[in-house]
Amino acid sequence: DAGITQSPRHKVTETGTPVTLRCHQTENHRYMYWYRQDPGHGLRLIHYSYGVKDTDKGEVSDGYSVSRSKTEDFLLTLESATSSQTSVYFCAISLGTVNSPLHFGNGTRLTVT
Amino acid sequence: GESVGLHLPTLSVQEGDNSIINCAYSNSASDYFIWYKQESGKGPQFIIDIRSNMDKRQGQRVTVLLNKTVKHLSLQIAATQPGDSAVYFCAENIRSNYQLIWGAGTKLIIKP
Numbered sequence: 001d002a003g004i005t006q007s008p009r010h011k012v013t014e015t016g017t018p019v020t021l022r023c024h025q026t027e028n029h030r031y032m033y034w035y036r037q038d039p040g041h042g043l044r045l046i047h048y049s050y051g052v053k054d055t056d057k058g059e060v061s062d063g064y065s066v067s068r069s070k071t072e073d074f075l076l077t078l079e080s081a082t083s084s085q086t087s088v089y090f091c092a093i094s095l096g097t098v099n100s101p102l103h104f105g106n107g108t109r110l111t112v113t
Numbered sequence: 114g115e116s117v118g119l120h121l122p123t124l125s126v127q128e129g130d131n132s133i134i135n136c137a138y139s140n141s142a143s144d145y146f147i148w149y150k151q152e153s154g155k156g157p158q159f160i161i162d163i164r165s166n167m168d169k170r171q172g173q174r175v176t177v178l179l180n181k182t183v184k185h186l187s188l189q190i191a192a193t194q195p196g197d198s199a200v201y202f203c204a205e206n207i208r209s210n211y212q213l214i215w216g217a218g219t220k221l222i223i224k225p
Contacts, residue, residue, distance in 0.1 A: 004156075042202060042215035043157070058212060090156050099145045099164070099206055102213070104156030 004105035019078040023091030031094035032074040036087040081112045132190040136203035145206040
């Protein structure tokens with residue numbers, strides 16, 4: 001699993017509450033990504049990071065923010081969770097340059113009630 | 114917008130036979146393609162990749178074919194085994210953009 005740990009693995013939260021998901025890597029790789037996976041949509045990129053404090057938006061970034069204060073940690077925050085953000089969230093790292101395979105964690109299943 | 118798609122959502126194959134999973138892409142600027150396997154409850158696992166300057170690439174029991182003329186990508190799995198049961202995704206990358214574009218996935222079912 002390329003040394004990727006996502007926490008928590010499961011979370012249930014109420015609409016309007018803030019939620020933070022954590023991705024931790026032990027490989028010291030530069031590139032990290034947050035995806036969400038929903039039936040019928042495949043994986044969609046939320047945000048990505050190309051270094052400490054260097055982040056950018058993906059195709060579905062509305063309602064999400066990220067932070068990367070250390071190489072090994074990439075945090076995804078839902079400022080005010082909505083039911084449409086119920087999903088499985090995957091963190092990924094890239095082992096090399098941008099055209100390198102991504103390696104994924106095992107996901108966080110988030111349910112917003 | 115342009116996207117990667119799959120021809121078949123579900124594919125059933127007899128154990129021991131070869132499997133072929135197809136993928137169509139619409140962006141001629143895409144220059145890098147990847148296949149992933151996802152088992153239930155796990156994250157996608159990298160299988161094989163191919164760059165646009167290649168037509169074919171082989172790995173262990175897998176082969177990826179790229180036909181740029183018709184914008185078609187396929188994954189061939191030789192001697193399919195029960196452990197190959199999973200959802201398979203293709204993804205494309207456009208000219209060193211950071212964002213992969215993913216297909217919706219094909220579920221591979223292995224019949225005993």
